[in-house]
Amino acid sequence: MPVRRLSRTGIVAGFAAIALLCLPLADLQVAGHDPWSALGRMLTGFLRPDFSAVEDIFRALALTVAFAIAGVAAGGLAGLVMAPFYRFRAVRWTAIALRSVHELFWALLLMQVAGMGVLTGVLAIALPYAGIFAKVLSEILDEADPRPANWLGPQVDALSRFLWARAPLARPEMQTYALYRIECGLRSSAVLGFIGLPTLGFQLDSFFKQGEYGAAGAIMLVYILLIATLRLWMRPRLLLPWLVAAGAMLTQVTAPPMGAGALWRFLSQDILPAPLRQGDPAGLWPWLADLGRDAILPGIAATLVVAQLALILTGMIAFLGQALIVPRVMGRWGAALGHLLLVVLRSFPEYMLAYLFLQILGPSMLPAVLALALHNGAIIGHLLGRQAGGLTLRPDAPRGLTLWGWEIVPRLFGQFVALCLYRWEIIIRESAIMGILGIATLGFFLDDAIAELRLDRAVVILLATALLTAGIDWLSRGLRARLGARHLRAPGRGPARGVA
């Protein structure tokens, strides 16, 4: 059955109209009590970084790398084991469930069981990453050249077929993807600091609380350098030394011990809905209704509003920024500057940017929207810019803004809309997370429930969050399919290579 094609401008107009409707519902006021001086202090800190707390900075940096490497390695290994079996429903659903919960939410849950220690930090990264790795590695395996495996004939056992004729073909792309995931892991690991892990986020938070802007600036500079030089210090053959170093570093982390039986209590009592625990099954429905009215519905509404505004702003930034790294538009120096700007915005995770904006602008939806839009806009702008650089232009094509308007924008518009739709799901996930910073999205209610030790409520909110993300994912995929952009590749994977 032919699916009716949607027009790209129609979709853009529709999303923009919804965003306009969201605008009156959004709390966008500047609540900080003196934003300009806060911004001034922060910029001064950036320009005059203070490295006197070098010991603290180095320790936080090393632990950030250690948690990232350990978490990504564990998640990658688990994903690699699952990938060949991804076509089985049990494996696929496990992977979907693992990755539908954000690493910060995993950490909040695991804390209840394992305390704020090494296990929580590593698992919070490893669990969702295992789900993502399983999916992407299985795609890479499926796309690898099938001919050598076919040559082997029907007699060869499955393990030999996989190890000799499937895995080697997929290995180069798997390596590239793993490197990208380590970059993501560094971001996750840094952000986990904001909820108590001893990584960069934690150190940044404590410097801000002490008003040490110079030291905070130093942390951010070190962090950008760390991500920018990743490809220099992370080499496949250095993996083993890095793993050993990460393990050694993690033994330095001490955490208050948890009482025995924490896991069992968590599974058998804490997450059981209160009415059931108290032997009153009839109370379950009112309990759920209360929870829906007080937490889930307002949380979903706020999450959708933040995400919608952030998506439109993301689109605007990406639309304008898609030529920032194209020398023919910006000039050589302009393009280099554009690169720098986009790299900085991409390396800071949304959550960390939102934290910074929150220090300046005070608590409202504004910091979250700005952070989401800048980070995601920079990512889309970078991807489009790379494509724009690769466009074949006629020899007498214009330069500068004319090129942007007459060639790049029209030729990449389809990609632009598809990438924005793809990012929509990611923006929803991250909007939910922003609640932990105090903005009333789903994460706020989740964090609240955990703080009150009402883990039964937390688990239901978590389920609602996962369902919301899955729903948006489904919607986005449907829209992309009707735009004829079904085959967008997962982030971190190179362009599709034609099979010779």
Next chain:
Amino acid sequence: MQLLTSAQLGYDATPVLRDVTLSVAPGDKVVLLGRSGAGKSTLLAALHQALLAQGRRVALMPQDHALVPQLSALRNVLMGRLDDHGAFYNLTTLIRPRRRDRQHALAILAQVGLTAEADRPVESLSGGQKQRVALARALFRGGDVLLGDEPLSAVDPAQAEHLARLLRQAFPTAILAMHDLDTARSFGTRLIGLRQGQIRIDGPIDAVWDRVEALYAR
């Protein structure tokens, strides 16, 4: 060996070859000739299926080689016998080939002139060298029948003669699609000519050789 009886070969509804009946006697060295697109690859694929269905051991040299570029030439050769061993044996071979297997594969690589390249990944080899690795893999595998699609297309003419001889000696029966008429003539004992979806020539190579040109006429 009766391999095909009144078969329609091709993809879906539009057969590339119609009404093909073919049997091969042990000892036949068959060369398949015909313009590109005449259906040589299709016929080879069908013969492969038929031979496997009869439980024959087949060594296959597909046109695209189907090598694993990331593995060394030696390991690609060793792939020829994975189905003779269990998973554990193959796993240990992948990690470190046994001395006996290594010696055997090296001897065959020496025959095709690749001793120096044995431990280099196939992706770093030239087109002709890759083809010789595929050839060595077929030799290492051995079997009742060799099936090859342009197996000597990328090697230089001086080598082609020598390699064709190796193949002749190693396999009792062989069916090769070829484009170089000189090599075809010296290799084959029997010629099958394809044109416009049908077998137009089938006979002892010397008896039918003067009809070859008609296969390529426009």
